[in-house]
Amino acid sequence: MTAGQKGASRRDAPSPISSLIWRVVALAVIDAFAITFGYALYSGGLTIAAAALALVTFAINVVFLVDRLYPLRWISPGIFLLVLMVVYPVLYTVYIAFTDYSGQHILSKQQVVDQLESRFYTPEGSASLQWRAYRSDSGDFLIWLTDPDGNRFLGDPASGITTVDPNDPRSGPLDPADNLPTTIDGYRKLTRAESVRYLTSLSGLLITGDIDGQPAQLHILSLDRAEIGLQRYTYDASRDVVVDHQAGTEYHPEGGFFVASDGSRAPAPGFVDFIGLDNFRRVLTDPRLSSAFLGVFTWTVVFAAGSVILCFALGLALALVFNDKRLPLNGVFRTLAIIPYTVPGFISALIWVGLLNPTFGPVNSFLRDTFGLNPQWFADGTLAKVAIFMINTWLGYPYMLIVTLGALQSIPSDLYEAAEIDGASAVQRFRRITFPLLLIAITPLLIGSFAFNFNNFTLIELVTQGGPSVPGSITPAGQTDILISYSYRLAFAAGKGNDYAFAATISIFIFAIIAAITLVNFRLSRRVENLI
Amino acid sequence: MATLRRSAERTRRRQIGVRTRRRISMGVKILIAILAAVYALVPIIFVVSAALNPLNTVSAASLIPPRVTLDHFTQLFNDPFHPWPVWIMNSFTVSAITSVIVVALCALAAYSFSRFRFRGRRLGLISLVIIQLFPNLLAIVALFLLLQAIGEAIPASLDIPGIGSIPLPRLGLNSLGGLILIYIGGALGFNTWLMKAYFDTVPFDLDESARVDGASHFQAFRYVILPLVRPILAVIAILTFIGTYSDFLLARVMLSDSSSYTLAVGMTLFIQGEFNRQWGVFAAGAVVGALPIMATFLVLQRQLIGGLSSGGVKG
Numbered sequence: 001m002t003a004g005q006k007g008a009s010r011r012d013a014p015s016p017i018s019s020l021i022w023r024v025v026a027l028a029v030i031d032a033f034a035i036t037f038g039y040a041l042y043s044g045g046l047t048i049a050a051a052a053l054a055l056v057t058f059a060i061n062v063v064f065l066v067d068r069l070y071p072l073r074w075i076s077p078g079i080f081l082l083v084l085m086v087v088y089p090v091l092y093t094v095y096i097a098f099t100d101y102s103g104q105h106i107l108s109k110q111q112v113v114d115q116l117e118s119r120f121y122t123p124e125g126s127a128s129l130q131w132r133a134y135r136s137d138s139g140d141f142l143i144w145l146t147d148p149d150g151n152r153f154l155g156d157p158a159s160g161i162t163t164v165d166p167n168d169p170r171s172g173p174l175d176p177a178d179n180l181p182t183t184i185d186g187y188r189k190l191t192r193a194e195s196v197r198y199l200t201s202l203s204g205l206l207i208t209g210d211i212d213g214q215p216a217q218l219h220i221l222s223l224d225r226a227e228i229g230l231q232r233y234t235y236d237a238s239r240d241v242v243v244d245h246q247a248g249t250e251y252h253p254e255g256g257f258f259v260a261s262d263g264s265r266a267p268a269p270g271f272v273d274f275i276g277l278d279n280f281r282r283v284l285t286d287p288r289l290s291s292a293f294l295g296v297f298t299w300t301v302v303f304a305a306g307s308v309i310l311c312f313a314l315g316l317a318l319a320l321v322f323n324d325k326r327l328p329l330n331g332v333f334r335t336l337a338i339i340p341y342t343v344p345g346f347i348s349a350l351i352w353v354g355l356l357n358p359t360f361g362p363v364n365s366f367l368r369d370t371f372g373l374n375p376q377w378f379a380d381g382t383l384a385k386v387a388i389f390m391i392n393t394w395l396g397y398p399y400m401l402i403v404t405l406g407a408l409q410s411i412p413s414d415l416y417e418a419a420e421i422d423g424a425s426a427v428q429r430f431r432r433i434t435f436p437l438l439l440i441a442i443t444p445l446l447i448g449s450f451a452f453n454f455n456n457f458t459l460i461e462l463v464t465q466g467g468p469s470v471p472g473s474i475t476p477a478g479q480t481d482i483l484i485s486y487s488y489r490l491a492f493a494a495g496k497g498n499d500y501a502f503a504a505t506i507s508i509f510i511f512a513i514i515a516a517i518t519l520v521n522f523r524l525s526r527r528v529e530n531l532i
Numbered sequence: 533m534a535t536l537r538r539s540a541e542r543t544r545r546r547q548i549g550v551r552t553r554r555r556i557s558m559g560v561k562i563l564i565a566i567l568a569a570v571y572a573l574v575p576i577i578f579v580v581s582a583a584l585n586p587l588n589t590v591s592a593a594s595l596i597p598p599r600v601t602l603d604h605f606t607q608l609f610n611d612p613f614h615p616w617p618v619w620i621m622n623s624f625t626v627s628a629i630t631s632v633i634v635v636a637l638c639a640l641a642a643y644s645f646s647r648f649r650f651r652g653r654r655l656g657l658i659s660l661v662i663i664q665l666f667p668n669l670l671a672i673v674a675l676f677l678l679l680q681a682i683g684e685a686i687p688a689s690l691d692i693p694g695i696g697s698i699p700l701p702r703l704g705l706n707s708l709g710g711l712i713l714i715y716i717g718g719a720l721g722f723n724t725w726l727m728k729a730y731f732d733t734v735p736f737d738l739d740e741s742a743r744v745d746g747a748s749h750f751q752a753f754r755y756v757i758l759p760l761v762r763p764i765l766a767v768i769a770i771l772t773f774i775g776t777y778s779d780f781l782l783a784r785v786m787l788s789d790s791s792s793y794t795l796a797v798g799m800t801l802f803i804q805g806e807f808n809r810q811w812g813v814f815a816a817g818a819v820v821g822a823l824p825i826m827a828t829f830l831v832l833q834r835q836l837i838g839g840l841s842s843g844g845v846k847g
Contacts, residue, residue, distance in 0.1 A: 019748075036692055041685055049685050070749075074644035075656065078637040078720050085717020086663055089671035089678055096673060318568050321561045328562065335830065336569040339576065342829035343822045344778040346796040351579050351818060353803055354811060362578060394575070455670070458780040462800060484670065484781075491673050492785055500673045507670050515665035522661065 023064050031057060056080065090511070096504035097279055103498030105256040105270040112258070112271040113235040113242065119267075120217045120229035121246040129153075131226040132180055133195050133202055134187035141198070141205060142187050143218065144180060145226060154184070155218050161209030161228070195223060214245070233266070242266055279505040292470070292477045293506075300482040303388065304453040308446055310393045315400025316438075320430075322401070323408045334405075341398035349462040352391040381479035384464050388480060392459055399449070407441040408434070444525040451517045455510065460485045483510050582815035604816035616817050618791055619798035623821075626708050626794060627776040630715040631769045637716070638723045639765065643753050645724070646731035647739065657728075663721040668714065672785050679703070679710040679786060706788045714786070715776050723768050730764040731757065767835055774825055795821050 034057040041050040063072045072079075099105075107115075127148050134142040143155035144164070154164040166174060171181035175189065182189050190198065199220075207218040215231040232246050242251040242258050244266070251258035251266040256273040258266035283293050321327065322334050340348065355361050356377045367373040377387040411434065419429050460466060466478030466485050476489045483506055491503035583604050585597035608616050645657060668675065683704015689697040703709040738760070739752040747755070758765070780796040787793050790801070799821065802814035829836060 033690075036690055037686075040687060040690070049681070071644045071648035071650040071653070074640045074648075078641040078724065081637070081713065081717045082663060082720050084678075085675070085714050086666070086668040086671075086721065089668055089674035090666045092674035092678070093671040096677075318564070321564045321568075324558075324561055326558065327565060329565075333565040333569055335833075337565075337572050338833075339572050339826070339830075342826040343576070344774070344796075344825050346778060346780050346799065347818045347822045348575075350799055350803055350814070351575055354814070355575055355578060360811070394571070398572075455667070458778070458796075461780065461784070462803075488672065488781070488785070491676070500677070504673050507673065510670050511666055514667065514670070518665045 027061055027064055030060065093504045093507050093511075096501055097508050098274060098276060099272050099501050100256045100270075100275050100278075101272050101500040101504070102502070105272050105501075106498075107269055107271050109253065109271040109273075112268050115268050116233040116242055116258070116266055117231060117235060119232045120219070121232040122219075122227050122229045123246075126227065128221070129226045129228070130224065131220060132178070133190045133198065134184055135190055135194075135198070136187045140187070141202060142184060143202070143205070143207065143220070143226070144184075144189075145218075155205075155207040155209070157205050157207050161207060161216070161218060192223070199223065275501075279501055280508075282502075283505055283509075288474050292473055292475045295470075295479075296477050296481050296483055296486045297509075299385075299480065300454060303385075303392075303480075303482055304450050304456075306389055307392045307396060307453045307456075308450050310389060311396035311400045311449070312404075312446060314393060314397040315402075316404050318397070318401050319404035319408055320434075322405060334401075338398040338402060340394050341402070345395060345458050346462060348395050349391065349459050352387075352394070353463055356387055356391075378464055379468055381468055384468060384480045388459065388463055391463060392453070392456070395459070396449070396453075403442055403445050404438065407438050410441065411437050444521050447517060447521045447524070451514055451521075454482070454514065454517075455484045456482070457484045457488065461488070579815045579818050582812055583819045585812065587812075604812040605820070607813050608816045608820070611813065614798065614801055614813070615791060616798065619793050619795045620821060622708060622793065623777055623795040626712055626715070627773045630712050630719070630776045631773040633712075633716050634719045634723060634772045635765055635769045637720060638727045638768065639758070639761070640753075641720075641724045642727035642731045643757060645728045647736070647749075660721050660724055664725070668718045669779075669781055672781065675714055675782070676705070676785055679705045679707075679714075682710065683707070705786060706792055708787075708792060711783060711786050711794075714782055715779070719772050719775070723772065726768065727761070727764055730761055734760050763835065770828060770832065770836060774828070777825060 034053055038050045038053045038057075041047075041053065060076065063069045063076050130146045132144045134144065136142075141157065145153040145155060145161075147153075152164050152166070153161050155161045166179065166181060168181075168184070170185040172183035174180065175182045180189060195202065203220040205218070205220070209216050209218070209228075211228065211230065217229045217231070218226060219229055220226045230245065233242050233244055235242050240253060243249075244251065244260075249260045251260050253259075253271075253273070256270040256275075258268065260266070282289050284290055318337055322330060322337070324330075327333070343351075355363050358364050358374065358376050358378075364374055367375065375383050377383050415433050415437075416429060419433060424432070460480060460482055464478070464480045466476075466481035466489060468480075469476075469478045476493055477486045478489075481489065487503045487506040487510070490499045490506065492498070581597055584600045584602070586599060586601040586603060587597070645653060683702070683706075686700055686703055688702075689699045691697045701709045703713060734757060739756045742752040742756045743749070778796065779794075783794045783797045787797055790798065795817075799814070799817060802810045802817065
């Protein structure tokens with residue numbers, strides 16, 4: 001460490017007042033926003049999000065007010081985005097892989113319980129009630145109910161169902177026609193005609209109450225009839241069961257559903273359940289899945305390694321040609337040769353899909369005219385793989401050409417002079433000098449390219465969409481699917497699933513492989529040790 | 533005398549042999565170079581020709597257009613089912629914003645890691661390495677669910693009593709804002725590293741002396757360091773732009789509405805269904821969509837290659 005570096009580590013003098021005022025004002029604005037927004041989140045029921053926001057805001061305040069944390073002020077925006085968009089999603093992927101999160105299991109257990117608890121039933125033999133509606137000037141309603149025994153209740157969306165007496169002090173004068181008050185507390189009794197007009201809003205009213213300790217709900221059935229329904233399901237947290245009061249059965253949580261002892265399910269969607277290593281076990285031991293996974297995995301490795309080898313072979317051959325300074329128009333040829341690399345990958349892939357179109361494509365019309373062949377590139381698994389290699393070689397060889405050319409030029413020329421004096425032939429010089437030195441220089445780049453192709457979703461998805469499909473397979477893996485496109489298909493392909501958990505499980509395998517590859521590469525290129 | 537003459541004759545013959553062999557080898561090299569150029573260019577020539585060819589076919593028979601027309605380009609800008617101008621605008625907006633923010637955030641972080649010595653610095657640098665082991669595009673499922681949750685959490689606008697309602701940016705699913713946040717997060721780790729390494733090569737004495745002269749850290753950063761690291765800023769900006777422009781996976785998963793598509797997602801619509809009838813328009817779109825990137829690459833070849841050989845692989 002030089003003197004200059006040591007100087008830079010000196011603790012900084014307290015910041016001037018102007019900077020402090022600046023920061024306090026900025027923080028006040030940020031905090032005001034965070035509080036308003038956080039409150040909106042909290043009242044919207046997103047408590048965890050609100051807590052996370054509060055935590056982040058607090059951290060920002062600390063970092064920008066404590067002078068000792070000055071260096072962190074420069075990093076904090078980046079850290080925030082890294083945590084939100086990289087660290088959290090990666091950890092969440094791991095979590096999902098241990099659950100049964102999918103299109104069928106998408107709600108939390110609490111949400112499913114809430115859905116069940118919002119269902120009501122009418123007990124058998126329960127009486128139907130007569131009702132009349134009252135309306136306030138602001139458009140609120142009250143419902144007056146009379147049961148066959150003459151008991152009266154008042155239903156209020158705000159306060160529930162209560163018994164009521166016609167001589168209640170809030171009531172206005174009685175209407176001689178039906179013996180009901182004409183007004184209650186400023187609410188005016190509606191005529192039958194008015195009730196008809198408001199019937200839709202009236203039957204949409206949510207009036208709940210409590211009958212013998214059981215939650216109940218008022219249903220307006222017709223202009224003359226209403227009923228009080230009882231809550232059908234309640235969740236007993238102490239025993240972790242859902243009780244069905246109508247049928248008298250109990251549902252136990254099992255495999256992400258509430259299931260009765262006879263195997264029937266409660267009428268609600270499944271919930272996300274923690275299932276431990278089941279997904280991993282399925283991938284590796286369920287024969288129908290493991291053979292598909294093994295197939296995809298093998299093809300991923302073959303595809304990535306094959307692409308690197310083909311691109312490197314072609315790139316190296318051309319680099320040897322272009323490395324000759326005496327080649328006329330060297331610069332022009334070189335520029336033309338790297339043009340495929342300058343086209344965005346998705347455009348090249350789509351262009352090749354057109355060129356290889358079996359009916360209209362120029363490749364097939366050429367093959368038809370000259371050899372009488374008409375290969376169906378995307379209908380046959382082997383041909384599709386050949387097509388993918390052809391396309392990826394065209395896409396990838398210029399990168400290899402560029403980096404190999406750079407590496408060739410850095411090999412010291414006195415090595416060749418010495419070899420020539422010793423009488424080495426051109427082939428010997430290539431095999432003993434050029435190739436070994438080249439490999440040392442570009443192995444990290446070859447590995448990087450392998451990792452890139454390992455996840456080359458763009459190419460596979462645009463060229464074959466993983467197809468052709470495997471007949472009779474229970475999982476959406478096609479014959480040219482690589483791990484990442486398989487994972488994508490599990491999670492997002494239309495009509496094939498939304499199996500998020502299984503997709504996340506496949507992602508974990510990719511993570512493990514890519515992390516290992518990258519780690520090896522850091523080692524090889526010694527990029528990391530030198531920099532910390 | 534005779535022996536001498538014979539020996540001279542042999543040397544001459546060998547020289548002729550070497551010269552012929554050299555000539556043959558050069559001939560082979562030229563042939564390879566020409567074949568390489570043809571190989572590289574033929575698919576591109578096909579597309580350019582299809583874009584200009586009124587016949588609108590992919591077939592080899594019409595490689596040289598009977599007459600040149602710009603109809604496909606006009607169609608490209610007036611197709612109600614394929615809002616191509618919207619797509620390319622979206623691509624440029626997303627890539628430009630991502631690139632600018634990535635460069636800004638990385639430069640700030642790199643300055644701090646390079647110039648300050650503080651507790652947690654080593655841990656921070658190691659964390660950056662570990663984060664690079666886990667590219668966030670592999671966490672697509674989690675990112676999808678995260679954007680879904682963010683979209684549900686953020687209201688369209690914030691009503692503050694007394695001030696009025698402030699529209700909030702859309703960051704959920706199917707929004708460019710959410711996609712940009714993902715791209716930025718994914719690009720930060722690697723580029724902070726790259727930039728920190730470059731910052732380390734700028735002599736510490738330069739900003740130290742600015743500090744002695746009374747400059748604040750921010751002034752030293754802004755007026756001393758930034759001008760000196762401009763090359764790496766440009767390289768990272770351009771490579772991030774191109775990488776974002778070329779992304780297909782994240783855009784495919786996060787965007788569901790044709791009017792919010794980026795070019796990579798939108799262009800796939802051309803190859804679905806009646807590809808042959810769309811071929812001319814698709815080709816026109818491919819030419820215009822690829823040109824800016826191709827031009828940038830070819831003009832800045834030398835500068836960009838340095839960045840590429842340090843490990844960035846273009847999509």
